[in-house]
Amino acid sequence: MNQVLLGLMIPFAGTAAGSACVFFLKNKINPLVQKGLLGFASGVMVAASVWSLLIPAMDMAAGMGRLSFIPAAVGLLLGMGFLLLMDRVIPHLHLGADHSEGPKTSLKKTTMLVLAVTLHNIPEGMAVGVVFAGMLSGSAGITMAGAFSLAIGIAIQNFPEGAIISMPLKSEGHMSRRKAFVCGTLSGAVEPVGAALTVLLASLIEPVLPYLLAFAAGAMLYVVVEELIPEASEGEHSNIGTIGFAAGFALMMILDVALG
Numbered sequence: 001m002n003q004v005l006l007g008l009m010i011p012f013a014g015t016a017a018g019s020a021c022v023f024f025l026k027n028k029i030n031p032l033v034q035k036g037l038l039g040f041a042s043g044v045m046v047a048a049s050v051w052s053l054l055i056p057a058m059d060m061a062a063g064m065g066r067l068s069f070i071p072a073a074v075g076l077l078l079g080m081g082f083l084l085l086m087d088r089v090i091p092h093l094h095l096g097a098d099h100s101e102g103p104k105t106s107l108k109k110t111t112m113l114v115l116a117v118t119l120h121n122i123p124e125g126m127a128v129g130v131v132f133a134g135m136l137s138g139s140a141g142i143t144m145a146g147a148f149s150l151a152i153g154i155a156i157q158n159f160p161e162g163a164i165i166s167m168p169l170k171s172e173g174h175m176s177r178r179k180a181f182v183c184g185t186l187s188g189a190v191e192p193v194g195a196a197l198t199v200l201l202a203s204l205i206e207p208v209l210p211y212l213l214a215f216a217a218g219a220m221l222y223v224v225v226e227e228l229i230p231e232a233s234e235g236e237h238s239n240i241g242t243i244g245f246a247a248g249f250a251l252m253m254i255l256d257v258a259l260g
Contacts, residue, residue, distance in 0.1 A: 003144065004132050007151045008195045011128055014155030015121075015188030018162020022170050022180045029167050032240050037160030038232035039241035042224045043248025044157035045124075051256040052131060052150040053217035056142055057210040060134075071210035078211070079218025083123065087226070090119055117165045117187040120227060123219030124154050125191030129198030130212045136199065137206045149259035153252040158188060 029037070054072050061068040091105040091112055105112070131150050135142040166184030169175050175183070198205070198212075205212060232241025 004136070004199060005196075007132055007144075007148050008128060008192045008199065010148075010151040011124060011154040011158050011195075012188050012192045014158035015162040015191070016185045018159035018164075019166040019181045019184030019188075021163040022166040022177050022184065025163075025167060029163060031235075032237055034164060035232050035237060035240040036244035037164060038228050039244025039246075040248035041157040041160055041244075042228040042232060042241075043245040043250070044153050044252045045220045045224050045228070045248075046245075047249045047252035047256070048127065048150055048153050049217035049220050051253060052146070052153075053127060053213045053220075056131075056134065057213040057217075060210040060213075072214040072217075075211040075214025076218035076221070079123065079215035079220075080222040081218075082215070083120075083219045083222035083226075086119055086122070090115060113165065113169065114183050114187045116227075117161060117184075118190050120223035121158075121161075121188055121190050122194060123216055123223060124158070125194035126198060126212075127216035127220060128154055128191065129195030130205075130209065130216050132195065133199050133202035133205060134209050134213065136202050137209065145259045146256065149255040152259075153255050154191075156251070157248060158191075162188065 054076070057072040057075060058068050061071045064070065088102060091102040128147075128151050131142055131147045135144055135147045162184050165187055166180045169180040169183055170177055229241070229245075232238070232244065
C-alpha cells in the first residue's frame with residue numbers, strides 16, 4: 001500500500017516542482033518555450049490515454065468479442081461530456097485569454113486561472129487513481145510498473161503546467177513568489193485526492209473499470225483538444241508546439257512499453 005500512496009503522490013510532486021520555478025525565473029516563461037511545453041504536455045496526455053487507459057479498457061472487455069470496443073467508446077464519450085459540462089458550470093480563465101469561461105462571476109483573475117488548471121487536473125488524478133485501482137483488483141492486467149509509468153508520465157507533464165501557472169500568477173497577478181508557488185501547487189492538489197478516493201473504492205468500481213479507464217481517457221483528451229493544442233498552436237511558430245507534442249508522445253509511449 002505504501003507503493004500505491006507513493007504512486008498517487010508522484011503527479012502532485014511534478015506540479016509542485018514546476019511551480020517552484022517561480023523562485024528561479026525572473027519573468028514569465030518565453031512564449032516559444034511555453035508553446036513547446038504545452039505541446040509536450042499534450043503528447044504525454046494523448047499517449048497515456050491510448051496506451052495506459054483505452055487499450056487496457058478494451059483488453060478487459062475482450063470477452064465481449066467484436067463488441068469489446070463498447071466500454072472504451074462509451075467511457076470515452078462520457079469522459080469528454082463530463083469535462084464539457086465542468087467547462088460550462090465552473091468559472092475559469094485560460095492563460096492569455098481576456099474573458100473568462102463558464103458562468104459570470106466576481107472572482108479574481110488569479111483565482112480563475114488556478115481554477116482553469118485545477119479543472120483539467122481532475123481527469124489526470126482520475127486516470128492515475130483508476131489505473132492503480134485496476135492494478136489492485138488484479139483483473140485489469142495492469143502491473144505496478146505500468147501504473148507507475150502513467151504516474152511518472154503525468155508528473156513529467158505536470159512540471160511545465162506548474163511553471164506555466166505559477167509564473168503568470170507572479171507577473172500578471174502581482175503575487176509574491178511564495179504565494180504564486182503555493183497557488184500553483186494547490187492547483188494540483190485535486191489529483192492525489194481524486195486518485196486516493198478512486199483507489200479506496202477499488203472493490204466497488206471493479207465491474208465498471210473498463211468504462212472508468214476510458215472515461216479518464218476521454219476527459220484527458222478533452223483538455224488536450226479544447227485547451228492545450230489550441231494554446232500551443234496560436235500565433236507564430238506553432239511548429240514548436242508540434243515538436244513538443246511529438247517528444248511528449250514518444251516519451252510516454254516509451255515509458256508505458258518499457259515499464260509496463
